Amino acid sequence: MTKSYQSFIEHTGSTLTKKGALLNKCFDTYQFSSEYGKGYTALYQLDSYASICIAEHSYTRDFEYSVTTEDSIVIQQYDSIDSDRRYSHGNVSSGMQYIDYAPGNQTYQYVIKKNVPAKVISVQLLPDYYETYLKKEFGIKGIDLKKDLQVFPHGVVIPEIAAIFSKIRSFNGTELSTRLFFKSKIDELTAILIQKAEEFSLPENRKIIASDRRTVTRITEYVNTHLSKNFLLSELAAEAYMSVSKFKYVFKAVTGQTFSDYIRQKKIEKACELLTQSNLYVAEIAYRLGYKNAGSFSVQFKEYTGVLPSDYRILGIK
Incomplete structure (x- = not known):
């Protein structure tokens, strides 16, 4: 489990439960119910390459906390949220995607507003994936994925990424089929990021x-x-x-x-x-x-x- 997810789970007092899990049973599902509100966070770790998080929370009062990042590439989609999360590029809102490189040891502040459910799905790519795996498996040497992500504007919406997230959210299989499926979706997601970064770099789109x-x-x-x-x-x-x-x-x-x-x-x-x-x-x-x-x-x-x-x-x- 990555530091950012560990921090959130500890802060909310979430506990690991398999009983009544709402998702693919290969996820570790953590649930909480307290004076803050209630909800679940489901995590799937794909070796040392990536982690997938599907979360849905509702709060009875504004919920604030901070988290220290680790070196990773983050792709998140906010299907529902009312937040004052202080990203370096601005706040988040329902319907948007957030794509960025997060250097280690950075502190992000969250303020998630009450009454509006926070429904989020995210993929966190780790250095072993984008610095080692891509070069070894595909011979990708001339692409700096961390740098290329800078072309994506805040509040971007990429339909192909939304479609991949939808498939990840709904997939329910055995341990082997889940691992193979999620691995293929993460490779597909990375391919889309590379393709779209090239498109966003075109002069007509930068205008x-x-x-x-x-x-x-x-x-x-x-x-x-x-x-x-x-x-x-x-x-x-x-x-x-x-x-x-x-x-x-x-x-x-x-x-x-x-x-x-x-x-x-x-x-x-x-x-x-x-x-x-x-x-x-x-x-x-x-x-x-x-x-x-x-x-x-x-x-x-x-x-x-x-x-x-x-x-x-x-x-x-x-």
């Missing part, structure tokens, strides 16, 4: 000014928490004080997707969560996500996942 990036990030935060609404590009563009054509251009430059593809992905990701973590009927899920009827929802769901919602639910609870 997007910081204020426009922040505006799109703010809008994605709102969209992510109002998936039942049917948004019009003209309304969102007006909210961003942009023309429709500029909004479409900036949105794709920041997120890597058109708005229609982005909202479709977010709705399907939420549907996957509801199918595996609730007893809602498919028709109820369709209604909650703004679909006209269960039929149109099922068609789009199958196009995205390859299976019908009812089949996904069965597969997801095995």
Whole structure:
């Protein structure tokens, strides 16, 4: 277990439990319930290469603590949070991803706000992976992954990373299949980081000014928490004080997707969560996500996942 996770588990008084574990049984799941709130943190260690963390907490009062980092590359996605975490590049918010190199012995301060659940998934790449394994297994010598990550703006949203996280979150297998699957996903995640770092370095993508990036990030935060609404590009563009054509251009430059593809992905990701973590009927899920009827929802769901919602639910609870 890495120092940062160990610090959080000790601070919350979390205890290791296998009883009623909500995730793949190959994770070590820690749960807590105290005057702070309640929740779980599930950890998976892949040799000396990487660690995976899936956590969901809710707090009854603002929760503050600090943690000392260790040398690593961190890729995190905040599906839900209200936080004043003081990253060097700014605070975090629901729907965003955080990608950065964390040098050792740095202190990060957290203030996680009460009432809004903190739902986070992250991968921490360790030096043995990006300094030794990549060079040995793939002959990658001319890439400095730690340096290349600096091109990613704060509040970036990369759909391919979200898709990988969704697969990691939902996978449930034996010890061997889990190890093989997670290893392949971490390699895939690294490939995406290298590819996207090259794209973000292109002159046309570096022209997007910081204020426009922040505006799109703010809008994605709102969209992510109002998936039942049917948004019009003209309304969102007006909210961003942009023309429709500029909004479409900036949105794709920041997120890597058109708005229609982005909202479709977010709705399907939420549907996957509801199918595996609730007893809602498919028709109820369709209604909650703004679909006209269960039929149109099922068609789009199958196009995205390859299976019908009812089949996904069965597969997801095995």
